[in-house]
Amino acid sequence: MNTGLPLNQPKRRISVHHLSYLILILLLLLVPLFFKESNSSLIIISNIAIMAVFAMSYDLLLGYTGIISFGHVMFFGIGAYTVGIFMKKFDYTWLYLFEALITVVIITATLSLLLGALTLRLKAHFFAMLTLAVAELFAVIGNKWRSVTNGADGFSFRVPDIFRDRLIFAYVAIIFMILIFFALRQFTLSPVGRILQGIRENEERMEALGYHILSYKIISFIVAGFIAGLAGMMYGIGTRFVSVPSVLGVDLTLDALLITIVGGVGTLIGAILGAGIIEVVSQMLQSFAKTYPIFERWLLFFGLAYILIVLFFPYGIVGTMRMVWEKRRYRRRGSKS
Amino acid sequence: MELFITLTTNGLATGMLIFLLAAGLSLIFGLMSVLNFAHGGLFAWGAYVGTWVYMNTGSFLVGIVAGILTGMLLGLIMERLIIQPVYGNHIQQILITLGVMIVLGELIKAVFSANPQGAPAPSWLSGSFEAGNIIFVKYRLFIIITGFIVLILLQYVLTKTKLGLIVRAGVMNKEMIQALGVNIKKVFLFVFMLGAGLAGLSGVLLGPYANVITPGIGMEYQMLAFVVVVIGGMGSIIGTGLSAIIVGLANAYIAYQWPQISMAVNMLIMIAILIIRPQGLFGAKEAHSR
Amino acid sequence: MMNMLLKVEQIETYIGQYHILQGISLEANRGEVTVLLGRNGAGKTTTLRTIMGLSPARTGRILFDGREIQGLPTHLISRLGIGYVPEDQGIFGGLTVEENLRVAMQNEDEKSKERLEWILNLFPDLKVAWKRKGGNLSGGQKQMLAIARAYVNDNRLLLIDEPSKGLAPVMVEKLMESILAIKEHTGVILVEQNFLMASRIGNRFYLIDDGKTVQNGRMQELIENDELKRKYLGIA
Numbered sequence: 001m002n003t004g005l006p007l008n009q010p011k012r013r014i015s016v017h018h019l020s021y022l023i024l025i026l027l028l029l030l031v032p033l034f035f036k037e038s039n040s041s042l043i044i045i046s047n048i049a050i051m052a053v054f055a056m057s058y059d060l061l062l063g064y065t066g067i068i069s070f071g072h073v074m075f076f077g078i079g080a081y082t083v084g085i086f087m088k089k090f091d092y093t094w095l096y097l098f099e100a101l102i103t104v105v106i107i108t109a110t111l112s113l114l115l116g117a118l119t120l121r122l123k124a125h126f127f128a129m130l131t132l133a134v135a136e137l138f139a140v141i142g143n144k145w146r147s148v149t150n151g152a153d154g155f156s157f158r159v160p161d162i163f164r165d166r167l168i169f170a171y172v173a174i175i176f177m178i179l180i181f182f183a184l185r186q187f188t189l190s191p192v193g194r195i196l197q198g199i200r201e202n203e204e205r206m207e208a209l210g211y212h213i214l215s216y217k218i219i220s221f222i223v224a225g226f227i228a229g230l231a232g233m234m235y236g237i238g239t240r241f242v243s244v245p246s247v248l249g250v251d252l253t254l255d256a257l258l259i260t261i262v263g264g265v266g267t268l269i270g271a272i273l274g275a276g277i278i279e280v281v282s283q284m285l286q287s288f289a290k291t292y293p294i295f296e297r298w299l300l301f302f303g304l305a306y307i308l309i310v311l312f313f314p315y316g317i318v319g320t321m322r323m324v325w326e327k328r329r330y331r332r333r334g335s336k337s
Numbered sequence: 338m339e340l341f342i343t344l345t346t347n348g349l350a351t352g353m354l355i356f357l358l359a360a361g362l363s364l365i366f367g368l369m370s371v372l373n374f375a376h377g378g379l380f381a382w383g384a385y386v387g388t389w390v391y392m393n394t395g396s397f398l399v400g401i402v403a404g405i406l407t408g409m410l411l412g413l414i415m416e417r418l419i420i421q422p423v424y425g426n427h428i429q430q431i432l433i434t435l436g437v438m439i440v441l442g443e444l445i446k447a448v449f450s451a452n453p454q455g456a457p458a459p460s461w462l463s464g465s466f467e468a469g470n471i472i473f474v475k476y477r478l479f480i481i482i483t484g485f486i487v488l489i490l491l492q493y494v495l496t497k498t499k500l501g502l503i504v505r506a507g508v509m510n511k512e513m514i515q516a517l518g519v520n521i522k523k524v525f526l527f528v529f530m531l532g533a534g535l536a537g538l539s540g541v542l543l544g545p546y547a548n549v550i551t552p553g554i555g556m557e558y559q560m561l562a563f564v565v566v567v568i569g570g571m572g573s574i575i576g577t578g579l580s581a582i583i584v585g586l587a588n589a590y591i592a593y594q595w596p597q598i599s600m601a602v603n604m605l606i607m608i609a610i611l612i613i614r615p616q617g618l619f620g621a622k623e624a625h626s627r
Numbered sequence: 628m629m630n631m632l633l634k635v636e637q638i639e640t641y642i643g644q645y646h647i648l649q650g651i652s653l654e655a656n657r658g659e660v661t662v663l664l665g666r667n668g669a670g671k672t673t674t675l676r677t678i679m680g681l682s683p684a685r686t687g688r689i690l691f692d693g694r695e696i697q698g699l700p701t702h703l704i705s706r707l708g709i710g711y712v713p714e715d716q717g718i719f720g721g722l723t724v725e726e727n728l729r730v731a732m733q734n735e736d737e738k739s740k741e742r743l744e745w746i747l748n749l750f751p752d753l754k755v756a757w758k759r760k761g762g763n764l765s766g767g768q769k770q771m772l773a774i775a776r777a778y779v780n781d782n783r784l785l786l787i788d789e790p791s792k793g794l795a796p797v798m799v800e801k802l803m804e805s806i807l808a809i810k811e812h813t814g815v816i817l818v819e820q821n822f823l824m825a826s827r828i829g830n831r832f833y834l835i836d837d838g839k840t841v842q843n844g845r846m847q848e849l850i851e852n853d854e855l856k857r858k859y860l861g862i863a
Binding site for chain 2: 679681700701702705706711713720721722726727729731733776780
């Protein structure tokens with residue numbers, strides 16, 4: 001199915017492009033400094049960065065490979081719970097943090113490999129349905145397995161002291177986001193990444209060309225899975241608390257969906273922009289809720305906005321901008337239609 | 338023995354409720370290739386409005402009609418405003434129907450309440466009676482009978498009427514039926530509204546069965562309906578009916594013995610069928626992408 | 628030109644990004660069989676699909692009995708009086724022969740019943756297979772059923788796509804007879820690879836190459852023109 005999304009092309013005029021990225025990075029790195037007095041703002045900034053990574057991993061599936069998963073939150077939750085358990089049951093040292101990291105990667109990669117291999121051959125609808133059910137199942141298991149997870153109440157834990165400084169953590173989160181962004185960008189520009197985009201555009205044609213679709217989809221699923229796990233880990237380290245609703249709830253999947261759609265499907269930058277917008281808006285709505293109770297149903301507004309965007313603005317902000325830009329480029333060159 | 342009867346009637350009743358939901362889903366997916374992630378929302382709204390009308394008019398039958406009409410009205414709006422514009426684009430359609438599901442759920446919380454609501458049975462259907470040495474709960478039998486009547490009616494319409502013929506043909510080959518002069522868009526709308534009405538009916542019926550309704554019932558029952566649609570295959574009313582009964586019974590028996598795992602069992606069955614026999618046990622349409 | 632049923636003017640059709648039809652123009656008359664010939668992939672099937680509205684044209688006009696039909700939804704085009712027999716016959720496999728015909732009949736009036744009688748007499752095999760499911764029919768029976776379905780309504784034009792494909796010679800004979808019988812009341816546009824069949828029942832021809840109509844004329848002219856046959860049909 002031709003989504004009409006512009007394929008990620010390597011830009012020709014390298015210096016301008018690299019320069020703009022450099023400027024962007026510098027700007028991003030400056031942001032925490034503006035808010036260093038306000039802990040709550042720094043927390044929001046960290047959350048934006050972490051959600052941006054989560055959304056980028058989601059976009060890899062949705063925007064680049066054309067896979068809809070409604071269960072992505074389970075990888076996030078695994079990341080958060082793993083670090084929580086390691087910090088609590090063992091010790092909150094760097095050694096265990098490192099081991100937690102390895103464990104997260106192993107678990108998420110294995111889980112996504114298994115799940116992917118079993119279910120990615122299904123039609124989109126059934127895969128989506130199944131992932132929704134699996135995520136639901138994870139939440140239920142999380143709730144029941146109190147000995148490990150402490151259920152819906154969750155538990156708090158300690159982390160190496162350096163992360164307790166909000167400013168430092170904000171920087172860690174932003175650098176994390178930047179690193180993942182470039183890593184994913186390289187991935188999408190690589191031959192594997194191109195193939196994934198080809199699968200998104202026209203699966204049958206890719207198959208006819210001899211590519212083993214299932215294997216590539218599984219690769220995408222694994223990469224997305226363990227990056228989501230890393231995001232979850234960062235989230236755990238930042239909040240020092242995990243519970244089923246906070247890291248395994250279905251609204252996190254919705255957050256990722258919303259961020260990806262608003263920012264732009266198939267554009268990694270869109271995830272960063274979308275995360276910023278969604279976090280800020282949801283903070284605003286939640287504070288409005290204190291004065292105007294109607295906003296307690298902020299999910300309702302998000303849902304409505306989401307529907308309108310999917311209907312009228314399906315390529316999101318960055319996506320639409322890119323399309324406008326591409327059209328202008330063709331027109332200037334006087335290309336054929 | 339008594340336990341067995343109770344579990345069996347429970348299972349059959351649940352099965353019928355799920356059948357009403359799944360029948361709509363099955364027809365809609367079979368004909369339009371649309372998997373409505375908001376189908377459960379129609380169910381929930383049918384439950385809430387139906388119950389509310391019953392409480393305020395005193396007539397359960399009026400409540401049932403209200404539930405059905407609510408489903409159909411919401412179905413009409415959904416089909417025209419949400420489904421038609423994204424028709425053909427599977428990704429958009431899945432994403433958008435999930436959005437609608439969330440909105441419908443939040444609207445229930447906003448319009449009614451987020452807390453569980455009581456949904457009593459009308460006096461002429463409450464209580465139980467004895468036959469032989471076995472006790473039968475009246476309301477459950479009511480659900481089972483209603484479900485069977487609907488099943489028979491649906492099967493009749495589908496196999497003996499021209500409209501049913503058109504729907505069946507459309508499921509097999511959408512393009513050809515248009516080339517034969519059938520306005521497929523009207524048929525889509527009809528089938529969608531029919532499915533939505535059935536969902537609304539199922540919702541109203543759920544109330545007195547579960548005794549309480551919560552905003553989450555939409556998602557809960559939708560999941561079960563999905564499982565049934567997958568197991569039973571699409572486009573077959575009888576197949577959906579049988580699968581719904583199987584799932585209902587399985588859930589009743591398993592939930593009794595090992596309540597924790599019934600949800601997992603549903604999913605494992607679904608996964609197994611999707612892998613081993615993707616067209617379901619009775620169906621005409623595949624769930625595989627190849 | 629009161630006989631002119633269909634006039635196609637320079638239609639161009641895209642499927643996805645592929646520019647399949649790059650300029651097709653043709654005319655079809657009542658009482659005639661107009662044959663579309665050309666290599667595989669030239670655009671013959673797409674031409675029929677475009678006329679039928681299944682793959683809408685991006686530019687160009689299509690006039691049926693003087694009325695513009697490009698851009699109309701398929702079911703309206705069908706109801707205006709055009710019947711379609713696709714390459715794969717489009718038989719509803721799960722429905723019986725009877726049901727296939729019944730679902731095709733737009734009106735259940737006297738005229739339609741007469742037409743049904745007539746076409747069943749032309750294809751008595753269908754009466755024998757009346758209760759058999761479409762999926763269980765032989766290739767020849769499917770073809771007969773597909774044509775019967777297209778005929779049973781009061782259609783003034785039939786679009787038939789490669790009906791002889793995969794059929795035994797005896798069936799092809801039968802097919803040709805039936806099309807000749809039908810064309811008396813109805814115009815036919817026939818896509819055929821089988822040149823023998825095309826030349827025997829066709830009155831006019833259009834050669835399609837690379838999505839364009841390149842040559843046309845009376846069938847007799849083509850039969851005598853070896854160069855055209857070699858160039859566009861690969862027939863020595």
